[in-house]
Amino acid sequence: MQLTDSEKAMLEGAEGKARQKAMQLLVRYGEALGAERFVITNNVAGVPGSYTPFLFNYYKATRENAYDRIYSLFDLDSDEVVEVPQVSVHSCHLQGGVDPEGWQILGAKPEALQASSDSERAATSKGIEILKTCTPYLVGNVPSRGEHCAWMESSAIVYCNSVLGARTNAEGRESTSAAMLTGRIPDWGLHREENRFGTHRIEVNVEVESLMDWGMLGYFTGAAVGERIPVLSGRFGTPQLIHHKHFGAAAASSGGVELYHLVGVTPEASTLEQAFGPRRPIEVLSYGKAERRRTYDELNARASDPNVDYVMIGCPHAALEQIEEVCRLLEGKRISSNCNLWVFTSRAVKSLADSRGLTQTIRRAGGQVLTDTCSAIGQAIPPGTRVAALDSAKQAHYLPAIMGIQAWFGTTRDCIAAALTGRWNGERP
Amino acid sequence: MSGKTTLTLHGRKVVGGVAEGEALVTHDTISGWGGVNPMTGTIIETRHELQGQSFKDKVLVCPGAKGSSGWSGAFHLTRLTRTAPKALIFNEMTTKIALGAVVMRVPAVTQLDQDPLAVIRTGDWVRVDGDRGIVEVTRAEPLGRPDDLDLVEDAVRLTREKA
Numbered sequence: 189m190q191l192t193d194s195e196k197a198m199l200e201g202a203e204g205k206a207r208q209k210a211m212q213l214l215v216r217y218g219e220a221l222g223a224e225r226f227v228i229t230n231n232v233a234g235v236p237g238s239y240t241p242f243l244f245n246y247y248k249a250t251r252e253n254a255y256d257r258i259y260s261l262f263d264l265d266s267d268e269v270v271e272v273p274q275v276s277v278h279s280c281h282l283q284g285g286v287d288p289e290g291w292q293i294l295g296a297k298p299e300a301l302q303a304s305s306d307s308e309r310a311a312t313s314k315g316i317e318i319l320k321t322c323t324p325y326l327v328g329n330v331p332s333r334g335e336h337c338a339w340m341e342s343s344a345i346v347y348c349n350s351v352l353g354a355r356t357n358a359e360g361r362e363s364t365s366a367a368m369l370t371g372r373i374p375d376w377g378l379h380r381e382e383n384r385f386g387t388h389r390i391e392v393n394v395e396v397e398s399l400m401d402w403g404m405l406g407y408f409t410g411a412a413v414g415e416r417i418p419v420l421s422g423r424f425g426t427p428q429l430i431h432h433k434h435f436g437a438a439a440a441s442s443g444g445v446e447l448y449h450l451v452g453v454t455p456e457a458s459t460l461e462q463a464f465g466p467r468r469p470i471e472v473l474s475y476g477k478a479e480r481r482r483t484y485d486e487l488n489a490r491a492s493d494p495n496v497d498y499v500m501i502g503c504p505h506a507a508l509e510q511i512e513e514v515c516r517l518l519e520g521k522r523i524s525s526n527c528n529l530w531v532f533t534s535r536a537v538k539s540l541a542d543s544r545g546l547t548q549t550i551r552r553a554g555g556q557v558l559t560d561t562c563s564a565i566g567q568a569i570p571p572g573t574r575v576a577a578l579d580s581a582k583q584a585h586y587l588p589a590i591m592g593i594q595a596w597f598g599t600t601r602d603c604i605a606a607a608l609t610g611r612w613n614g615e616r617p
Numbered sequence: 618m619s620g621k622t623t624l625t626l627h628g629r630k631v632v633g634g635v636a637e638g639e640a641l642v643t644h645d646t647i648s649g650w651g652g653v654n655p656m657t658g659t660i661i662e663t664r665h666e667l668q669g670q671s672f673k674d675k676v677l678v679c680p681g682a683k684g685s686s687g688w689s690g691a692f693h694l695t696r697l698t699r700t701a702p703k704a705l706i707f708n709e710m711t712t713k714i715a716l717g718a719v720v721m722r723v724p725a726v727t728q729l730d731q732d733p734l735a736v737i738r739t740g741d742w743v744r745v746d747g748d749r750g751i752v753e754v755t756r757a758e759p760l761g762r763p764d765d766l767d768l769v770e771d772a773v774r775l776t777r778e779k780a
Binding site: 213216217220221222235246262265339340341342345357358359360361362363374376377414415440441443444489490564586588589590 | 629631632646651652661662663664681682683684685686687688689690693697709710711712713715716717718719720722725
C-alpha cells in the first residue's frame with residue numbers, strides 16, 4: 189500500500205504503540221483486500237473493546253486491565269497489550285448484549301452486566317459515544333452525502349450508503365476499533381465512485397407499502413443479488429425511514445447488500461441511467477405476486493405451531509413511531525398470559541417513549557420496552573419460548589437458527605394480535 | 618501411490634502462510650455472526666448446504682461471505698476456540714472475508730485461475746501456500762471415476778487374501 193507521511197509515522201510508532209498496532213492491522217487488512225491506499229474517516233461506528241465473560245476469561249483479564257487487554261489482543265489483533273489512548277475521530281458504540289436496566293428480564297447473568305458496564309465506562313473515558321443501538325442514524329449519527337465512514341452493523345451500513353449517500357464498506361469489529369485510533373480505513377469497494385453503480389435491475393410489479401411489504405422485498409432482493417448492488421424501480425411510493433430500515437436490514441441478511449438504489453428516491457439514483465452509470469445490468473428480475481408469496485413462505489418456513497409464546501418488535505431497533513403503533517394496536521388490552529411481548533429500541537428513543545408515557549402503556553399491557561440489544565444479539569428470549577412472532581424479516585432470518593425456535597413473520601398488526609391472543613393468525617399475501 | 622491426481626491452481630495471496638488439510642467445499646456463501654457457532658466451528662444457518670457441519674481443521678472452500686458485519690469477529694473467535702479452518706479459498710473478495718481471514722491468521726487465497734468450487738471436492742487433500750498464491754489439490758482417484766469403485770475392488774482383494 190502507498191502510505192502518506194503521517195500514516196508511515198503512525199506505523200513506525202511515532203504516535204504511540206496503540207496507533208502503531210492499529211495501523212499494522214489496517215495495513216494487513218488493506219493488503220488482503222488489494223487496496224492501494226487509505227481514506228481519511230471521521231465517523232466510525234463499532235463495538236470497541238466490548239466483551240463477554242468468555243473473552244474476559246480467555247484473556248485472563250481483571251476488571252482493571254480488561255479494556256486494554258481485550259482492545260489490544262482481540263480488537264487490534266496484537267500479540268502485545270498496549271494502553272488504549274483517546275480515540276482520534278468521532279466514534280460511537282453500536283448495540284451491546286445487555287440492557288443495563290432490564291437485564292434481569294432478559295435473563296442476563298450479573299457477570300455479563302458487569303462486563304458490559306465496565307467496558308462501557310472504559311469506552312466513555314476514551315471519548316467513544318455510547319449509542320448502544322444498531323440504528324445510529326435514528327439517534328443523531330447522520331453522516332453527510334459522500335462522507336467516508338467506517339461502520340459496522342449490516343443494517344446501518346446499507347442505510348448509510350443507500351439512504352444517506354455516505355460511503356462505507358461493511359467493516360468489522362477489528363477494523364473499526366483500529367479506525368477509531370487512526371482515522372483511516374482502506375480505500376476500497378464502496379469508498380470509490382466507480383464501485384457504487386448498480387449491477388442488477390429489479391422491476392417491482394406489486395404494491396409495496398407496509399413495513400412487512402418492504403421487509404419481504406428486501407429479503408427477496410438480498411437473495412437475488414447476493415452482495416451486489418440492486419437498482420429497484422416500479423410500484424413503490426416514497427418509503428418512510430422505517431421502510432428503508434426494514435428493507436435494507438432484510439437485504440443485508442438474505443444476501444450481503446451494502447448499497448441499493450431506488451430510482452427516484454435514493455440520492456445516487458435520480459434516474460435509472462444515473463443509478464447504473466457506465467454499467468449494464470447483469471440481470472433484470474421481476475418482483476410480482478408470485479415472488480412475494482414465495483418470499484413470505486420462505487420467511488415462514490420455520491414455523492408450524494400456531495401457539496405463539498413470544499412476540500419481538502424492534503429489529504432493527506424500533507423508531508418512536510413504531511412504538512406508538514404498538515401502543516395503538518394494544519388498545520388498552522392485556523396481552524395473553526401465555527405470551528410475552530418485548531420491544532427493543534435505543535436508549536435515546538426509549539427516553540422519548542418514557543416521556544410520552546408509551547413505555548408505561550406497553551408495560552400496563554404486560555409487555556416490556558428494552559434497550560441496547562435484541563433477542564438475536566443478546567441471545568435472550570423469555571424462558572420456555574418455543575414459537576415467536578416477528579415483524580422483521582432480518583430477525584426471522586436469524587432468530588430460529590440462533591435460538592432453535594420456530595418463528596412466524598408478518599405485519600406488526602399480526603404480531604400484536606398474536607401477543608393479545610397467543611395465536612398466530614397472519615394472512616398469507 | 619497410483620491412482621492419485623494432483624491439480625495446481627494459481628491465484629492471489631490474501632493472507633500468507635502454508636497449511637494443508639481435507640477440503641470442505643460449499644457453493645453457498647457463508648454468514649459469520651449468526652451463521653456459524655464459533656464455539657464449535659459449526660455452520661448453523663438454516664437451509665445452508667453445510668448446516669450442522671464443522672469446518673474445524675478443514676480447508677474451507679466457498680464463494681465468499683455474506684450477512685452480518687460480525688463476520689470477522691465470529692471467525693476471530695474460532696481461532697480462540699481452536700475450531701478455525703486450516704486455510705481459506707474463496708472467489709468473491711469482500712471486506713468481511715478479507716478481515717476475517719486476516720484475524721483468523723490462516724493462509725487464504727482468491728482469484729484462482731480455475732474455479733475452486735468446480736475443481737475441488739469435499740474430501741480432497743488440499744495444500745494452500747498463501748504467500749505464493751498456490752493451491753495443490755490431491756484426489757485419491759483419477760477425475761471422473763466413481764468414488765466407490767475403489768472400495769469394491771478393495772473388498773474383493775481382501776476377500777481373496779483371506780481365502
